[in-house]
Amino acid sequence: MSYEDLTYEVKDRVATLTLNRPDKLNAWTGAMEKSVKKAMAAAVADDDVRVIVITGAGRGFCAGADMNLLQSIKAETWEDRELATAAREEKFDFSSGLGPDVSPHYGGRFGYLMQVKKPIIAAINGPAAGLGLVFALYADMRFAGSEAKFTTAFANRGLIAEHGISWLLPHLVGPAHSLDLLMSGRKVMADEAARMGLVNKVFPQETFMTNVMDYAKVLSETVSPRSMAVMKAQIWKALFQNFNDALEVGDSEMQKSFGSADFKEGVAHFVEKRVANFTGR
Known part of the structure; x- marks a missing residue:
């Protein structure tokens, strides 16, 4: 291009x-x-x-x-x-x-x-x-x-x-x-x-x-792309929210993250003491 x-x-x-x-x-x-x-x-x-x-x-x-x-x-x-x-x-x-x-x-x-x-x-x-x-x-x-x-x-x-x-x-x-x-x-x-x-x-x-x-x-190498995407949206959104609204979004997004592949990998690479292989999913 x-x-x-x-x-x-x-x-x-x-x-x-x-x-x-x-x-x-x-x-x-x-x-x-x-x-x-x-x-x-x-x-x-x-x-x-x-x-x-x-x-x-x-x-x-x-x-x-x-x-x-x-x-x-x-x-x-x-x-x-x-x-x-x-x-x-x-x-x-x-x-x-x-x-x-x-x-x-x-x-x-x-x-x-x-x-x-x-x-x-x-x-x-x-x-x-x-x-x-x-x-x-x-x-x-x-x-x-x-x-x-x-x-x-x-x-x-x-x-x-x-x-x-x-x-x-x-x-x-x-x-x-x-x-x-x-x-x-x-x-x-x-x-x-x-x-x-x-x-x-x-x-x-x-x-x-x-x-x-x-x-x-x-x-690019050590953290979850999915986590970065969600946190970026949280921060820019929070500038238009009160604390309780931001807290509610955080709780909801935390629940979603538990079901993600990146969460599973985040725990696994820490326990196994190896380099992370995040996929952003």
């Missing part, structure tokens, strides 16, 4: 999606958006893939929307712009039937990522700005290289908190940090991003992708 402005590779049960416009710091295009969605669907359908990593080619993660596209936007034709139509053109069913249904809660251009049953790791190797930062927030986890930097940039362009960042960002870093990042548009380096909770962990730049892939391999 071919992809425009993106490369796709599967190795060691990890699918790596690389935004591929290094000469433009991987600035986002309509073609890139379609390719990312198509590649995510391919990764979901591939039983050999258990973890998805998305990163950027060259020295950047994503510099935001391509400026040529921003310059062409007119208020009266906003919904017909290239990036908006790209989001609507690619249609895939990402529902898995594992865990609670999160589809009613996450719409828009990137909400489908919450439905993807496999863990998505954003490997932020360099600058992540504007739309590039928003996209990274839809990942389940974010790791940053020590030279990575972050900026919302919207206020500097006369724009607002777009594409769900006004909800995602406060859930990660709180309202005060969110307003600081959004209103000032200032650049935040990796270590500060980690302190405020914007990223999970910072790895040294020279070993960054090796460290990310080592973590991805832990997920």
Whole structure:
């Protein structure tokens, strides 16, 4: 399968999606958006893939929307712009039937990522700005290289908190940090991003992708794919539940897990002191 402005590779049960416009710091295009969605669907359908990593080619993660596209936007034709139509053109069913249904809660251009049953790791190797930062927030986890930097940039362009960042960002870093990042548009380096909770962990730049892939391999080789799918859905659903609702879902899903092949294997490999052979079933 071919992809425009993106490369796709599967190795060691990890699918790596690389935004591929290094000469433009991987600035986002309509073609890139379609390719990312198509590649995510391919990764979901591939039983050999258990973890998805998305990163950027060259020295950047994503510099935001391509400026040529921003310059062409007119208020009266906003919904017909290239990036908006790209989001609507690619249609895939990402529902898995594992865990609670999160589809009613996450719409828009990137909400489908919450439905993807496999863990998505954003490997932020360099600058992540504007739309590039928003996209990274839809990942389940974010790791940053020590030279990575972050900026919302919207206020500097006369724009607002777009594409769900006004909800995602406060859930990660709180309202005060969110307003600081959004209103000032200032650049935040990796270590500060980690302190405020914007990223999970910072790895040294020279070993960054090796460290990310080592973590991805832990997920792909040592834990149940079924468990990860259910837990991902539980967490994203719980943000719209009270405690008792989340507890009820947990009890129900626990009962279902007792009948799964992965539960039987989880007990067996521990008792037999051998490497696990999970199937995701």
